[in-house]
């Protein structure tokens with residue numbers, strides 16, 4: 001395919017949902033103080049992000065890294081034009097989020113049975129049923145609701161997820177009233193081929209591609225290739241995390257999230273606008289690595305850091 005036809009086949013602009021403060025930090029051993037999280041949120045907004053998943057209202061005992069959700073939301077100074085969604089697991093979580101004036105939530109379900117039991121503590125069907133009330137209440141309050149679907153290609157305990165199941169469970173989340181559905185390759189086993197097959201499945205089921213986002217992990221080094229495949233399929237919403245941090249505290253085989261700076265770098269080369277400044281994200285990632293006491297997996301942060309030390 002000549003370069004010009006590749007560009008013509010691609011969207012001109014995408015939205016990145018920056019998930020480092022929630023999906024990223026929840027998997028880290030070191031717990032960042034609230035002050036450092038606020039600084040991270042500030043830097044991500046400065047970098048040009050317009051959607052930053054901020055924290056999670058899950059049980060503080062289950063995810064101690066995000067136990068300061070209330071304090072964080074109270075102290076956060078929202079930037080104009082930036083959305084700050086939070087994760088909620090149930091009605092109790094929603095009540096806590098509403099108490100903090102949250103305007104956008106995300107719920108999460110699993111396409112596979114085992115991960116639902118481990119991550120949500122209940123069977124898949126029950127979890128989805130339980131969300132019915134959560135989504136209704138959130139919509140009544142005028143909130144935007146995003147659905148996450150994990151393990152869309154495979155689950156570490158159950159093996160491959162049949163495409164029909166991944167489509168069916170995702171459709172049910174949309175039918176509950178979710179405005180957008182993020183399809184997660186939580187353990188990063190998918191390839192560009194899996195992406196095309198899954199999105200074909202959604203299309204065949206009558207779901208519009210513009211209601212879908214993609215959430216890739218780089219466990220097998222496929223995240224960017226998968227993102228390119230998704231771009232060619234018309235996807236314009238991508239979850240990514242600064243520095244590539246994040247796995248899952250409940251799925252040890254999950255590698256880091258697709259790194260924001262790696263995605264922004266690739267989009268830059270393809271003429272796709274992200275609104276995000278690659279140098280600013282890379283600088284943020286290097287700072288975050290210092291806070292977390294480890295070198296982060298993102299390629300671009302490391303490469304730019306070596307080329308031009310701060």
Ligand code: MG
Pocket residue numbers: 023186215217246247257
């Ligand atoms: Mg993730």
